[in-house]
Amino acid sequence: MSENALENEIHYCALHPERDTELRCNRCERYMCVDCAVRTPVGYTCRECVRGHEDRFFEGTVIDYGLVVAICAAGGALTTLALLLIGGFLILGFIVAPAIGGAAAQVALQLTGRRRGRYSGYLAAGGVLAGGIASALLLVGGLGIFTLLYLALAASAAYARFKVSI
Ligand SMILES: [Zn+2]
Ligand SMILES: [Zn+2]
Secondary structure, three states: OHHHHHHOOOOEOOOOOOOEOOOEOOOOOOEOOOOOEEEEOOEEEEHHHHHHHHHHHHHHHHHHHHHHHHHHHHHHHHHHHHHHHHOOOHHHHHHHHHHHHHHHHHHHHHHOOOOOOOOHHHHHHHHHHHHHHHHHHHHHOOOOHHHHHHHHHHHHHHHHHHHOOO
């Protein structure tokens, strides 16, 4: 008799207790009404499970983005250092700056398993600029127009590295 009672039990949406439903989430198995169900390629999922899935995905890319920014900022700092070292031969900056910017982006790509989000290129360029400017301010207390120009070159090299080849 108890088994029978279970079979005939009326189920209600977990979020809308006034709505009876037989629809269940294919992940957490809770009952849900048609408004709470989201159609996915593998069946119906509740909104919370969909959101949870997106959150996890987002978290992964945030770590990737953080790594990209950190490594490229280090690359920017290195660019500034290199420019200080070559001092009088500023023409070398045209070669050195893009090389370091590109190399930093390459390292960032390797460390993030070549996953790149929509904003990776911008973050790489921003990281190079921020790291370069910050270290210029720290090391020489100012920012020359040439330093800025070379940092922009390094940043665009880093940006390009994220754009080419998938
Ligand atoms: Zn669910
Ligand atoms: Zn509902």
